[in-house]
Amino acid sequence: MSTDSTHAGHDHHVAHHFRNAEHEYLTSKEGIWLFMVTEILMFGGLFVGYSIFHNIYPEMFAEGAKYLDWKMGFINTLVLIFSSLTMALGIYFLQKNQPKKAVVSLAITILCGAIFMVVKYFEYTHKFHLGIFPGRLLDVAKVGAEHANLGMYFGFYYCMTGLHGIHVLLGMSLITWVLFRTIRGDFNSNYYTAVEGVGIFWHIVDLIWIFLFPLLYLVG
Amino acid sequence: MGNNHDENHAHHITPLETYLKVAGALFALTFLTVIAHHFNNQLGVLAAPIAFLIATVKAVLVMLWFMHLKYDSVMNRVIFGAGFFFLALLLFFSGLDIWTRVAEFSTL
Numbered sequence: 001m002s003t004d005s006t007h008a009g010h011d012h013h014v015a016h017h018f019r020n021a022e023h024e025y026l027t028s029k030e031g032i033w034l035f036m037v038t039e040i041l042m043f044g045g046l047f048v049g050y051s052i053f054h055n056i057y058p059e060m061f062a063e064g065a066k067y068l069d070w071k072m073g074f075i076n077t078l079v080l081i082f083s084s085l086t087m088a089l090g091i092y093f094l095q096k097n098q099p100k101k102a103v104v105s106l107a108i109t110i111l112c113g114a115i116f117m118v119v120k121y122f123e124y125t126h127k128f129h130l131g132i133f134p135g136r137l138l139d140v141a142k143v144g145a146e147h148a149n150l151g152m153y154f155g156f157y158y159c160m161t162g163l164h165g166i167h168v169l170l171g172m173s174l175i176t177w178v179l180f181r182t183i184r185g186d187f188n189s190n191y192y193t194a195v196e197g198v199g200i201f202w203h204i205v206d207l208i209w210i211f212l213f214p215l216l217y218l219v220g
Numbered sequence: 221m222g223n224n225h226d227e228n229h230a231h232h233i234t235p236l237e238t239y240l241k242v243a244g245a246l247f248a249l250t251f252l253t254v255i256a257h258h259f260n261n262q263l264g265v266l267a268a269p270i271a272f273l274i275a276t277v278k279a280v281l282v283m284l285w286f287m288h289l290k291y292d293s294v295m296n297r298v299i300f301g302a303g304f305f306f307l308a309l310l311l312f313f314s315g316l317d318i319w320t321r322v323a324e325f326s327t328l
Contacts, residue, residue, distance in 0.1 A: 029292070029296065033296045036300060037300065040300075040303035040304060040307060041303060048311045084243075084246075087286070088239050089239060092236060092239065196288075199287075206282055215272075218253065219271050
């Protein structure tokens with residue numbers, strides 16, 4: 001594997017406990033997938049809770065969904081899908097040894113994450129303005145809620161979208177990290193493990209939003 | 221080293237065209253779910269299953285092509301699948317508990 005060092009930039013050295021680069025790549029990826037399982041189970045707990053209480057209080061959940069603007073969720077869905085595409089393209093361009101295009105793709109991905117968070121910011125502040133807070137903090141009189149336990153719906157809403165939002169911010173930070181490493185010349189078609197791992201994380205953020213959008217905004 | 225050949229076929233590069241097609245399908249399905257939302261009253265009880273069916277199709281597209289699971293090892297697919305299996309198990313037993321015990325005997 002002496003040909004590995006023909007690429008410009010920082011060469012990646014395979015850690016000594018791996019047989020070769022491929023062994024390292026496959027091991028890292030398996031670790032990422034195990035991590036993804038914990039993500040599915042963490043969000044899954046919230047989804048299960050939502051389903052159960054939605055079945056117990058269908059009218060209250062329907063009232064809660066009325067306070068959400070599907071257009072905001074719709075725009076954010078389009079933004080996240082587009083960001084997933086640019087993330088995938090970032091890896092594609094590294095596989096093709098085109099780091100400049102990869103940098104542009106990753107930068108667009110971060111920008112999309114930022115747009116998503118700005119839309120979320122406006123959604124949250126609008127709700128705070130109306131007195132819509134999670135659980136007991138919800139101002140039933142000010143909101144004019146038909147159901148006294150409407151705070152439960154917004155408990156789910158803030159926990160689920162909030163945890164998702166934290167993931168978007170984390171993902172943006174991780175993409176920024178691999179963006180700088182791409183500029184530094186760390187990655188090429190032989191070694192891009194970190195970008196692949198961050199990519200899988202970013203796609204799971206998209207994946208969770210794909211279910212949150214109909215659950216919160218459309219069906220209610 | 222004799223392992224060079226393994227690397228050549230191990231990393232499948234998805235063509236650019238495929239990524240664009242998958243993204244196009246994801247956008248189209250997002251529009252479809254919003255169009256369906258406007259007919260919620262006509263759809264009645266089917267509204268929620270249709271919305272989640274569309275979401276599931278979108279999720280599968282993301283998993284297979286964007287997350288590269290289509291070309292990943294069987295082990296990684298089993299690992300990720302196990303996550304959904306245990307999630308289904310959680311939903312099943314929680315539901316069973318709520319509707320056979322709590323709903324019957326509790327004032328919750």
